[in-house]
Amino acid sequence: MLTILAALSVVARAEAAPPMDKHFYLPDAAASKIVSVAKAGNAEAEVIVLTEAVAIKETGPKETVAKFGEVYAFSPTFIAVRREVPTMLTFWNLQPDDEHDFMLAAPDSTVLMHLKLMPLTKASYIFTFHEDGIFNFYCAVHQPEMNGQILVLPPASPK
Numbered sequence: 246m247l248t249i250l251a252a253l254s255v256v257a258r259a260e261a262a263p264p265m266d267k268h269f270y271l272p273d274a275a276a277s278k279i280v281s282v283a284k285a286g287n288a289e290a291e292v293i294v295l296t297e298a299v300a301i302k303e304t305g306p307k308e309t310v311a312k313f314g315e316v317y318a319f320s321p322t323f324i325a326v327r328r329e330v331p332t333m334l335t336f337w338n339l340q341p342d343d344e345h346d347f348m349l350a351a352p353d354s355t356v357l358m359h360l361k362l363m364p365l366t367k368a369s370y371i372f373t374f375h376e377d378g379i380f381n382f383y384c385a386v387h388q389p390e391m392n393g394q395i396l397v398l399p400p401a402s403p404k
């Protein structure tokens with residue numbers, strides 16, 4: 246699925262974020278040179294990122310769960326943003342009994358941040374990328390399938 250951000254002109258405020266611990270953190274000073282992440286502020290666009298249950302024990306198909314284990318996916322799996330445009334990502338963990346997380350990696354695979362996404366919660370963060378490139382993201386709990394990519398494009402050229 247391809248989600249290109251249109252000029253939505255959304256001005257929004259992030260919800261309170263869950264507490265961080267050493268396993269879950271926002272970008273540090275060095276990582277913030279690549280992407281800065283804030284829990285509140287103004288965003289020019291918003292993307293809702295769902296955690297989707299593709300095949301789970303409660304609803305099956307049981308042959309699929311037996312073969313692959315429980316399968317989850319982010320939706321969308323592809324997000325395009327422009328460099329220096331603050332974009333709110335709001336994560337909806339739709340599962341009543343499954344934790345997910347969101348790990349963002351730099352193009353060189355360095356982990357930049359790691360969020361915990363608790364069951365049946367929404368959590369918003371405002372991302373501003375300072376470098377172009379392809380940034381992979383992962384749910385570390387559900388590998389290898391629960392992944393996605395953020396494509397950071399150069400700023401729009403003036404008309």
Ligand SMILES: [Cu+2]
Nearest residue numbers: 345384386387
């Ligand atoms: Cu997950």
